[in-house]
Amino acid sequence: MSSMSQRLSQHPRYLALLGTLFLGTVYFLYQAHSAAPKMQYTDLLAATKDLSSSSNTCGANILPGAETHLALTLQGSERRYQRMIGIREKFLVETGVIPNTAFSDWRSIPWDFFIPEFTCPHPMYRVGTVAEGGKWVCGLERVLHSNPNCIVYSLNNNSASYSSFEVNMLEKSPACQVHAFDLNAAPRTASSWPWGDAADNIDTTLLGSRVHFNRFALANPTVPNHHSLKSVMGTLGHEWIDILKVCISFRFLSSYHVERISRFARRQIELNGSEFATLLSIIAEYGNKPLPFGQLxxxxxxxxxxxxxxxxxxxxxxxxxxxxxxxxxYFELGMMDINNRRQDPGVSYWTFINVRGTHALIDDTLPEYP
Structure with missing residues (x-):
């Protein structure tokens, strides 16, 4: 090596450049290794086909033999739900709705067939605003009583105006942690509320410390830079999620408006509908094992x-x-389209509970509360 090369190799800027290149290479290799390949929705549907056809979770198998009040309530709800499924399947065939009725008529069709026949065995609570943004949660007091350090995962909600659910969850428990995931989250400063400019009534100092924002997609393998639910829970040291919230804040826009909005906003609109692939991906990942969350x-x-x-x-x-x-x-239609736009409702909100595994909503060994 020449004397000039030796002097360059010892120069601080040269060493810093080498270090940057090395760290960049390591990061790239890590990302390439950790990010799973993209999958299409049809792949996910095929991957879960055997589970739906052979798993006994489709039938009534909740707490067999238990004689407690909670167990009997759940068993009664399951019997009613299975009876409703039989009626639904027959009606779908008789009316000719499946398989090829266009889903463009979904505003007046699906919710006549797919209904929340199962009953939450505990009080229902409105969390967040009474208008758009708030959600209905099953047995919230029981969940917080059994786990004061509750864990909430919030997917694809890049909007301050629609984060009232997360704010209210943090207010209801001084130890709950919210882990938010959004692939296209806009850059923010360290002092800003995770979903943008905070409303005046949000104490970002008190609540913001318990919100952990991640700029990648969770459990949606149809997009780049995604991570599986199981891998993220392992990294964060979580064995259980009390509430999994999947919600995209952007509403339907006409083609005229889509052409005139930013590329970032347009990408957000394109991600609407990712709840279908996301949930199938989680089901495929856990197979016949109980899903790792209490309610959805x-x-x-x-x-x-x-x-x-x-x-x-x-x-x-x-x-x-x-x-x-x-x-x-629980089920409700979004009223914004009706009240503000005088259109048919284009969005629906659902609450599901997990009837498998052991958790506060179905575990009758826990004290009765409330």
């Missing part, structure tokens, strides 16, 4: 998903959720 709060925006073009496709997706042990206990 999900926003369904079917008109914005290319994966839902017929009622038959939605029927298949819904059955996957049922056979994974999820039971709908």
């Amino acid at each position: 709060v999900v926003t369904i925006q079917a008109l914005q998903s290319e994966d839902m073009t017929t009622m038959g496709q939605f029927h298949q997706w819904w059955q996957r959720l049922e056979c994974a042990g999820l039971r709908p206990v």
